[in-house]
Amino acid sequence: MMKLLESRLRRSLLFSLFLLLLSVSAHAGEKAPQGVQLSIGTILASNESDDFDAKLSKMKKQLEVIKYSSYRLVKEESQKVPWNGNALFEIPGGRTLAVMPQEYRNSRVSLKVRLQEGEKPLLDTTVRIRNRGNFLLGGPAHEGGVLILSISATVQ
Amino acid sequence: MKTNCETVKNSLGAWLDGELGHADAEEIRRHVEGCPACSGERRRLERVQVALRGVLETESSRVAFEPFWDGVRRRISEERPRQARLWEWARPAFYPQRLAWAVPVAIVFLLAIFSLVQYAPGWRWGVNRGNVAAVDSIDGHGFNVAVLRESKTKTTVIWLFESQEEDDEASGEPTAKEPSF
Amino acid sequence: MDLSDWELVQRCQNGDVAAFQELVARYYRKVYMVVLGILNHRDDAMEVAQEAFFRAYRSIQGFKGGSAFYTWLYRIAVNLSIDFQRRQKRGPTELRETMDEAVDNTEGASSANDPFLDLQSKELGQRLVAAINELTPDHRAVIVMRAVEGLSYKDIGRMLGCSEGTVMSRLHYARKKLQEKLGPYL
Numbered sequence: 001m002m003k004l005l006e007s008r009l010r011r012s013l014l015f016s017l018f019l020l021l022l023s024v025s026a027h028a029g030e031k032a033p034q035g036v037q038l039s040i041g042t043i044l045a046s047n048e049s050d051d052f053d054a055k056l057s058k059m060k061k062q063l064e065v066i067k068y069s070s071y072r073l074v075k076e077e078s079q080k081v082p083w084n085g086n087a088l089f090e091i092p093g094g095r096t097l098a099v100m101p102q103e104y105r106n107s108r109v110s111l112k113v114r115l116q117e118g119e120k121p122l123l124d125t126t127v128r129i130r131n132r133g134n135f136l137l138g139g140p141a142h143e144g145g146v147l148i149l150s151i152s153a154t155v156q
Numbered sequence: 157m158k159t160n161c162e163t164v165k166n167s168l169g170a171w172l173d174g175e176l177g178h179a180d181a182e183e184i185r186r187h188v189e190g191c192p193a194c195s196g197e198r199r200r201l202e203r204v205q206v207a208l209r210g211v212l213e214t215e216s217s218r219v220a221f222e223p224f225w226d227g228v229r230r231r232i233s234e235e236r237p238r239q240a241r242l243w244e245w246a247r248p249a250f251y252p253q254r255l256a257w258a259v260p261v262a263i264v265f266l267l268a269i270f271s272l273v274q275y276a277p278g279w280r281w282g283v284n285r286g287n288v289a290a291v292d293s294i295d296g297h298g299f300n301v302a303v304l305r306e307s308k309t310k311t312t313v314i315w316l317f318e319s320q321e322e323d324d325e326a327s328g329e330p331t332a333k334e335p336s337f
Numbered sequence: 338m339d340l341s342d343w344e345l346v347q348r349c350q351n352g353d354v355a356a357f358q359e360l361v362a363r364y365y366r367k368v369y370m371v372v373l374g375i376l377n378h379r380d381d382a383m384e385v386a387q388e389a390f391f392r393a394y395r396s397i398q399g400f401k402g403g404s405a406f407y408t409w410l411y412r413i414a415v416n417l418s419i420d421f422q423r424r425q426k427r428g429p430t431e432l433r434e435t436m437d438e439a440v441d442n443t444e445g446a447s448s449a450n451d452p453f454l455d456l457q458s459k460e461l462g463q464r465l466v467a468a469i470n471e472l473t474p475d476h477r478a479v480i481v482m483r484a485v486e487g488l489s490y491k492d493i494g495r496m497l498g499c500s501e502g503t504v505m506s507r508l509h510y511a512r513k514k515l516q517e518k519l520g521p522y523l
Contacts, residue, residue, distance in 0.1 A: 012256040066305040126292040135289040139316030216370040231391035
């Protein structure tokens with residue numbers, strides 16, 4: 001009887017070890033991500049109308065804090081970039097947005113972001129956002145309104 | 157029921173115990189009465205029962221009531237504290253055969269918690285941090301910058317005021333382009 | 338006291354320890370007998386039998402009279418014994434020295450007239466005890482409950498939480514094993 005119990009315990013411990021190894025290897029894959037998928041949504045916000053672009057419906061709650069009366073999605077762009085690589089996005093008004101994913105730690109992606117107009121830097125910031133999360137960068141004037149950039153990152 | 161010695165032997169115990177249906181019992185009885193081998197088998201079975209009962213009855217007749225009751229009463233008066241009873245209740249969980257399954261279950265549970273933290277980053281030990289971003293550094297290169305948090309989704313908003321700081325001091329009113337947060 | 342078991346139980350439930358003492362007096366030997374049959378060890382059987390009564394006392398408030406008190410008590414004792422036996426692994430039994438007396442009591446007049454039969458019976462008893470020791474707790478329980486209490490397969494199954502079929506097959510197996518061990522002594 002004891003032999004049977006011992007063998008059962010041994011089997012369950014082996015199975016547990018197997019589960020553990022499986023999970024470690026799965027998480028190991030995650031811990032060494034290949035790069036980051038960056039997505040930039042360029043939104044034009046103004047008070048010239050009351051229109052709200054249906055394509056922005058998922059972001060409605062996020063945009064509410066800014067309190068413009070109309071929002072329109074101007075363009076969307078995605079780029080896959082390796083860690084410490086530089087992704088450049090063209091922003092209306094002769095501007096450029098440079099985003100460099102630096103590291104992934106505690107489920108957060110660290111992004112170094114620069115917004116510049118021509119060669120003139122407007123803003124440098126380092127932001128840590130959660131994987132698949134986003135933040136908003138707004139303010140540059142454009143066509144009677146302002147541009148709001150939704151910057152999101154998904155670890156690959 | 158087929159009543160050869162083999163089948164009778166297998167049913168003899170149940171027959172002696174009165175557990176067979178009437179028809180089967182009758183068949184067995186007829187066979188046993190006419191078969192010396194099965195009859196002998198019946199006697200052997202009965203002897204085992206009687207011997208076992210005899211041994212146990214003799215043993216139990218030796219047990220005096222007073223010492224037995226003393227043992228019970230001692231337990232009643234010394235009723236163990238709550239912790240000991242709790243341990244007694246929990247102890248079966250540590251039997252090898254239950255522990256054998258408790259170990260992988262515990263590991264799977266821990267893995268599930270770990271994965272939840274990894275794959276549902278908004279969930280963090282019960283605290284929902286939403287979409288909050290941490291701003292480690294910010295340089296507006298002379299422009300005013302505001303950092304805001306949208307309350308419902310906890311989205312971080314970095315706002316760049318394109319008018320330079322000196323311009324803001326000169327003008328008395330906000331421009332139409334500036335948002336009202 | 339000439340009260341029924343249920344009346345005594347109700348007095349216990351009101352805190353009357355003397356009523357419980359009466360219940361113990363009525364059933365302690367029967368409980369000890371079945372526990373000894375399963376454990377095959379006197380000291381352990383004493384401990385477990387006393388513990389069974391203690392557990393019954395502690396949970397007497399929950400006894401609603403759905404079954405006979407003895408049936409309820411018996412179930413506690415059997416389950417405690419099986420659990421105890423599973424946790425402990427005992428060596429050869431201490432009961433062998435009582436075989437002479439036990440067999441003398443059961444054989445009675447017939448053995449007094451036949452010395453050879455008398456000797457055979459004593460050996461049978463010793464072998465029987467040793468053979469019981471080799472059975473698992475579950476097999477011991479069914480054979481003891483049947484031999485001592487004469488319980489039906491249905492009642493045994495209910496007490497042990499198994500089907501009548503399982504009781505039947507365990508009994509058949511246990512008896513077969515005992516007969517193999519006891520062989521010429523039967």
